[in-house]
Amino acid sequence: MINFGLVASGAALGAVARYLLTQVGRMYQLRFPWVTFVINVTGSFLIGLLAGLQLPQAMGLLLMTGFCGGYTTFSTYSTELLILLRDRYFGAASGYFLVSVVSGLIAGMLGLWLGNRW
Amino acid sequence: MRERQFHAPLANVLAVAGFGALGGSLRYAIGLMIAGATATLAVNLLGSFVLALITYWLGPISDLPDWAITGLGTGLIGAFTTFSTFSLDSLHLLQHQPICGLVYMAFSLIGGLVAAGLGYGLALRLKGGHHYD
Numbered sequence: 001m002i003n004f005g006l007v008a009s010g011a012a013l014g015a016v017a018r019y020l021l022t023q024v025g026r027m028y029q030l031r032f033p034w035v036t037f038v039i040n041v042t043g044s045f046l047i048g049l050l051a052g053l054q055l056p057q058a059m060g061l062l063l064m065t066g067f068c069g070g071y072t073t074f075s076t077y078s079t080e081l082l083i084l085l086r087d088r089y090f091g092a093a094s095g096y097f098l099v100s101v102v103s104g105l106i107a108g109m110l111g112l113w114l115g116n117r118w
Numbered sequence: 119m120r121e122r123q124f125h126a127p128l129a130n131v132l133a134v135a136g137f138g139a140l141g142g143s144l145r146y147a148i149g150l151m152i153a154g155a156t157a158t159l160a161v162n163l164l165g166s167f168v169l170a171l172i173t174y175w176l177g178p179i180s181d182l183p184d185w186a187i188t189g190l191g192t193g194l195i196g197a198f199t200t201f202s203t204f205s206l207d208s209l210h211l212l213q214h215q216p217i218c219g220l221v222y223m224a225f226s227l228i229g230g231l232v233a234a235g236l237g238y239g240l241a242l243r244l245k246g247g248h249h250y251d
Contacts, residue, residue, distance in 0.1 A: 003146070004143050004146065004147075007142050007143055007145075007146040008139035008140070008142055008143045009139065010142065011138050011139050011141060011142020011143070011145075011197045012135040012136070012138045012139040012142070012197075013135075014138065014142070014197065015134050015135065015137070015138025015139075015141070015142075015192065015193050015196055015197040016131055016134050016135050016138065018192070018196060019126065019130070019131065019134040019188070019192050019193070019196075020126055020131075022192065023124060023125060023126040024124065026122060026125070027121055027122045027123070027124055028121060028122075029122070039201075040201040040202070040205075043201060043202040044201065044202045044205035044206070046202065047202035047203065047205070047206050048205075048206060048209070051206060061146075064202075064203075065142070065145075065146055065149070065203075066142055068200070068202040068203070069142055069145060069197065069200040069202060069203055070138050070141070070142045070196075070197035070200075071202070072200050072201035072202040072203075073195075073196040073197070073199050073200070073201060074161075074162040074165060074166065074199035074200055074201045074204055074226075074230060075162070075165035075166045075168070075169035075195050075196065075198070075199040075230075075234075076169065076192075076196060076199075077201060077230070078162075078166035078169075078170075078230035078231055078233065078234040079166065079169050079170050079173060079234045079237075079238075081230075081231055081234070082170065082231060082234040082235055082238060085231075086238075097227070100201075101223070101227065104201060104202075104204070104205035104208075105205055105208060105209060105212075107205070108202075108205040108206050108208075108209050109209060112209070
């Protein structure tokens with residue numbers, strides 16, 4: 001039960017951070033989904049870093065499963081990609097797809113590398 | 119680039135926190151039931167479908183207040199799905215079982231787009247006779 005509490009608390013904080021950043025992004029009406037991209041890449045870096053640090057289980061649940069999981073989002077990424085394709089912004093769509101996936105992997109790797117030698 | 123005011127009402131923030139806690143817990147529960155990356159895959163595909171449905175059907179047709187739609191979409195489904203675990207799972211699999219890693223990535227990425235497309239299609243169909251927007 002305490003595990004659920006840890007995940008829930010982290011996820012609540014992560015989701016609020018994502019919501020606030022999204023609202024900052026809404027101030028600038030951009031075609032490219034920069035905010036989700038930045039969130040997913042920074043979140044991938046953070047989860048890599050935390051994984052590299054080999055945290056105790058409770059910290060992992062709070063920060064990785066909870067915060068990073070709640071902060072980053074796959075559903076928004078999929079939906080934004082779909083809408084770029086629907087509106088025939090094929091360049092932006094392929095850019096969003098490639099850059100999200102590749103940067104996510106590189107950020108995660110960088111985080112892991114840093115965390116491992118902390 | 120036209121600038122708008124920053125708009126984040128307290129009711130929306132609280133809804134995102136509450137529903138986000140629920141979304142994260144559901145993801146954790148599914149992770150306890152299904153082992154490893156398969157759980158993340160299932161969560162991400164299901165969430166992509168449901169988010170499109172909420173955004174393009176429930177939001178436009180329902181009388182639910184803004185905080186409820188934001189809570190369900192950004193909070194519940196946003197926190198239910200996860201990109202960070204997807205990246206970490208992919209790295210891990212690519213390192214140890216490269217074929218599995220590529221299959222996982224392909225299923226997640228193509229599947230996520232297809233799931234969102236199905237949710238979007240269903241949303242338009244359900245909205246069918248109505249004229250909102």
